[in-house]
Amino acid sequence: MRRFETRWGILMALPAILGFAIFTIGPMVASFFFSLTDWQIGGSPSFVGLDNYTRMADDELFWKSLSATTYYTLGAVPLTLIVSFAVAMLLNQKARGLSLWRTIFYLPTLVPAIANVVLWIWIFNPDFGLLNSLLRQAGLPTSQWVYSEQMAIPSLIIMSTWGFGNTMVIFLAGLQGVPRHLYEAVSIDGGGPLRRFWHVTLPMMTPTIFYNLVVGVVGTFQVFNQAYVMTEGGPNHATLFYVYYLFRKAFTESEMGYASALAWVLFMIIMVVTFLMFRNARRWVYYEMAGAR
Amino acid sequence: MTTLAARERTRAKGVAPTQGLRRPRRYGRALLYVALVAGAIPTLLPFVWLVRSALMTDSQMFVAPPEWIPRPFQWSNFGEALTAQPFGLYLVNTVIIAVICVLGTVFTCSVAAFSFSRLRWKGRNVVFALLLTGVMLPYAVTIIPTFVMWQELGALNTFVPLTVPAWFAGAGGGVFNVFLLRQFFLTIPFELDEAAYIDGASPWRVYWTIVMPLSKPAIIVVTIFTFIGTWNDFLGPLLYLQDEEKYTLSLGLASFQSIFITQWGYLMAASAAVIVPIVALFFFLQRYFIEGVTLTGIKN
Numbered sequence: 253m254r255r256f257e258t259r260w261g262i263l264m265a266l267p268a269i270l271g272f273a274i275f276t277i278g279p280m281v282a283s284f285f286f287s288l289t290d291w292q293i294g295g296s297p298s299f300v301g302l303d304n305y306t307r308m309a310d311d312e313l314f315w316k317s318l319s320a321t322t323y324y325t326l327g328a329v330p331l332t333l334i335v336s337f338a339v340a341m342l343l344n345q346k347a348r349g350l351s352l353w354r355t356i357f358y359l360p361t362l363v364p365a366i367a368n369v370v371l372w373i374w375i376f377n378p379d380f381g382l383l384n385s386l387l388r389q390a391g392l393p394t395s396q397w398v399y400s401e402q403m404a405i406p407s408l409i410i411m412s413t414w415g416f417g418n419t420m421v422i423f424l425a426g427l428q429g430v431p432r433h434l435y436e437a438v439s440i441d442g443g444g445p446l447r448r449f450w451h452v453t454l455p456m457m458t459p460t461i462f463y464n465l466v467v468g469v470v471g472t473f474q475v476f477n478q479a480y481v482m483t484e485g486g487p488n489h490a491t492l493f494y495v496y497y498l499f500r501k502a503f504t505e506s507e508m509g510y511a512s513a514l515a516w517v518l519f520m521i522i523m524v525v526t527f528l529m530f531r532n533a534r535r536w537v538y539y540e541m542a543g544a545r
Numbered sequence: 546m547t548t549l550a551a552r553e554r555t556r557a558k559g560v561a562p563t564q565g566l567r568r569p570r571r572y573g574r575a576l577l578y579v580a581l582v583a584g585a586i587p588t589l590l591p592f593v594w595l596v597r598s599a600l601m602t603d604s605q606m607f608v609a610p611p612e613w614i615p616r617p618f619q620w621s622n623f624g625e626a627l628t629a630q631p632f633g634l635y636l637v638n639t640v641i642i643a644v645i646c647v648l649g650t651v652f653t654c655s656v657a658a659f660s661f662s663r664l665r666w667k668g669r670n671v672v673f674a675l676l677l678t679g680v681m682l683p684y685a686v687t688i689i690p691t692f693v694m695w696q697e698l699g700a701l702n703t704f705v706p707l708t709v710p711a712w713f714a715g716a717g718g719g720v721f722n723v724f725l726l727r728q729f730f731l732t733i734p735f736e737l738d739e740a741a742y743i744d745g746a747s748p749w750r751v752y753w754t755i756v757m758p759l760s761k762p763a764i765i766v767v768t769i770f771t772f773i774g775t776w777n778d779f780l781g782p783l784l785y786l787q788d789e790e791k792y793t794l795s796l797g798l799a800s801f802q803s804i805f806i807t808q809w810g811y812l813m814a815a816s817a818a819v820i821v822p823i824v825a826l827f828f829f830l831q832r833y834f835i836e837g838v839t840l841t842g843i844k845n
Contacts, residue, residue, distance in 0.1 A: 254665075260748035261666035268657035268676055268723055271713025275691065276679045282690035339584055345577050355831070356585050359592065362823050364777045366795040367816040370802050371595050374809055382594045385611040414591065421835055474683055477779050481799050495685050502689050503784065512689050519686045526681065 280519075286512035293506045304513035314514070316489050317497040320405065321473060324493065327409040329468040333461065336416040340423035341453075354424075361417030369481045372411045373398075398483055404490040408478050419464050426460030427453070458537045466529055470522055494518055595820075599623070599813035606809055619810060626801075626811035627818060634790060635797035642707050642793060643775040649711035650719055650771045651764055657714050658726035659752045663738055673727075679720045684780075692784055706785045707778075715771070722767045729763035730756055765833045769826075776823060794819050 287304055291297035308314045339357050347353060363371070375382040376397035384394040397407040434452045443451070479485050479496035486492075498518070502511035593613070598606060599622055600615040627633070660666075661673045695706040715722055733756060741751050757764070782796040792800065798819055805811050827834055 256748065257664045258666040261660045261664035261669060264656040264660035264664070264748070264752070265669075265672065267653040267712065268714035268720065269672065271653070271710065271715070272676050272679055272720070275710050275713060276682060276687065279687035279690035279694070280682070282693075283686055286689060342577065342580055342584065347577055347581060351831075353581055353585070354835070355827075357588055358827075358835070359824070360588060362827050363820050364795060364823060366777075366779050366798045366802075367819040370798060370812055370816045371591060373802070374598060374813065375591055375594060377809075380607050380609070380611070380809075382590065382611075385609070389610050414588070470681070470683070474685060480779075480783075481802065498685055499780075503692075508689055508693070515683075515686045515689060518683055522681075522683050 283512045283515050286509055287516050289509040291507075291509040293508060297509065300509070304510045305517070307510065308513065308517065313489065313492060313497060317492045317494045320490060320492050321475065321494040323405050324408060324475060324491075325469060325472045327405065328412045328472050329465065331409060331413050332416050332419055332468060333464055335413055336420035336464075337423050337457075337461070339416070340420050340427055343420075343424055344427040357420060358417040360414045363415070365477050366481060368411075368415070369477055373482055376407055376411075398491070399487060401487050401490045404483060404487060408475075408483075408491065411478070412472070412475075419468065422464055423457070423460055426457050430456045455538045459539060462529075462533050462537045466526060469525060469529070473518075473522060473525075595813050595817055598809055599817045601810055603808075603810055622810040622814040623818065626805075626808075626814040629805070629811065630797055630801050631790070632794070632797060632815065632818065635792050635794045638704075638791060639776060639793040639795075642704055643772050645704070645708040646711035646775045647768050647771045649708065649713075650715045650722060651767055653712055653714040654719065654722040654767060655726050655757065655760070655764065656752065657723045658730055659748075659756055661723065662727045662730040663735070663751070663756065664748055673723075676714075676720050677724060680724075688780070688784070695785065701785060702787045702791065703785075704791070707775075707781050711771070719771075722771070726760070726763050726767060729760055733759050762833065762836065765830065766836060769830060769833055772826075773823065 286297065288299060288301060289297035290300045290303070343350065343354055343357070360368075376399075378384055378394065378396050378399060381397070383397065387394045395403050395407075398404050430453060434456070435448050438448045438452055474495050475493050476495045476499065479491050479493045480499070483491040485496055485500070494514075495518070498511050498514045501507045501514060597613055597615060600618050600620065601612075601622075602615075602617075602619050605612055605616065661669060691706070695701060698705075700706050711719065714720060737755050738751050741755060746754075777795065778793070779795045779799065782793045783799075786792055786796060789797075789800070798815055801815055802812060
């Protein structure tokens with residue numbers, strides 16, 4: 253350890269360290285203190301202890317937002333995983349024009365979030381939208397999509413699955429890392445494609461599946477844009493997603509204290525869920541080097 | 546698929562494949578293309594719908610059953626939509642914010658990554674591990690205090706809250722870029738640094754003249770992700786920008802949507818105009834895009 257290394261080392265890491273202090277740890281601690289107060293923007297905060305947290309227990313909309321978000325996550329994450337895994341399997345074959353196919357399936361991921369929402373409002377339009385037009389032409393029953401309380405979340409799940417490209421590319425990278433000799437071993441033993449999938453591909457892909465699962469759950473749980481631009485939490489609070497509810501409490505109703513408590517509860521939910529996923533991972537995720545993780 | 550490759554190899558060696566082997570292979574090929582096309586149709590249909598609607602007159606749009614080819618091509622939708630609100634100005638704002646964010650993120654993240662990978666100092670690994678926990682933090686936990694902070698500093702309705710955090714290594718989730726760059730820096734031979742230090746170079750010189758020029762692919766990846774992240778950001782501009790002349794494209798499009806709520810031709814034309822630059826960027830930098838997503842996946 254040379255002296256100039258220490259000096260330069262700290263100097264060069266300084267922006268990152270300061271950033272962490274100012275924009276991560278500082279606000280986190282601050283939001284915990286805010287959560288113990290009753291505070292409107294412009295007014296001064298008054299200490300109320302854990303009142304905001306106990307209030308949540310009786311807040312119907314809090315529970316509504318929690319269940320809507322959970323429902324959405326439980327639908328969107330597995331569906332996206334399945335679709336992107338299946339497409340990645342296809343793209344891992346030696347098809348002609350591979351880069352063209354890859355581009356096609358990646359394209360929806362490139363659509364900026366708000367343009368995506370605006371496009372899907374039109375696709376979901378009950379009268380002249382793409383989905384109902386097609387259904388009507390095929391003589392099938394149509395739907396009110398995001399305008400119906402029952403169909404709102406399933407509609408948003410369909411919409412989110414369309415942007416499966418990033419998950420797919422990560423699966424594709426994983427698939428290309430599966431050692432070929434394992435497939436050959438199964439083939440020599442007379443195993444067909446199903447066997448190869450079940451005994452080689454799937455086990456070897458569990459770390460990648462696990463990674464996409466964790467990233468997917470953490471990201472999906474914080475869904476916001478669709479609720480803000482498309483549904484405004486409706487109909488009848490069906491799409492009142494957690495972060496949208498938090499946003500409304502903080503910046504529309506100016507209840508900074510209560511909103512901060514909501515933020516901390518969200519933080520704890522995500523921590524607990526992530527922890528459980530990691531604990532559960534030992535049972536089904538396969539790591540080649542025992543004890544590597 | 547390995548058997549396919551194996552067969553290909555036997556074939557290359559001049560061993561004639563038997564009929565029995567050939568037929569399932571051909572079926573398999575056909576099935577593969579059927580599956581690819583079957584997947585591509587629903588993937589592309591929304592784009593077709595977007596383009597078709599962007600180029601249609603309202604009267605043709607509301608015909609049942611729906612028509613797919615605009616007659617006539619209503620190019621004026623674009624002109625009218627993009628001048629109904631100052632989208633040119635939104636574009637300039639978005640680009641300004643994105644460029645400042647990219648410069649800040651690339652600079653501060655690469656400097657930090659250099660420190661965490663190639664300089665030895667006490668507590669380095671502990672500090673790095675601590676910073677990485679920021680990646681897992683839900684953004685919602687920090688938005689309220691951060692908002693209050695900028696309000697106290699009188700920075701609301703400026704680009705400051707949207708750009709300054711980028712100059713602190715992206716702050717929060719941006720730490721991921723430090724991780725990515727560090728991983729890349731670790732693959733560069735350390736002998737290069739040592740030789741430079743013997744010649745009396747400073748760490749800054751090593752960073753700037755040795756490590757950075759050798760890390761172009763990783764820097765391009767960070768650039769792309771930061772650019773797209775800023776381009777797509779909605780909550781940030783929504784929280785901090787009030788005056789319409791400061792809007793970004795995302796915010797402008799959302800407000801446009803709430804005003805022209807039933808003017809589908811305009812809405813689709815405006816959406817298409819927001820999508821096109823990113824898609825164009827993708828076609829130029831395709832290799833790095835896919836590489837970048839893959840790099841992020843290696844995290845585990």
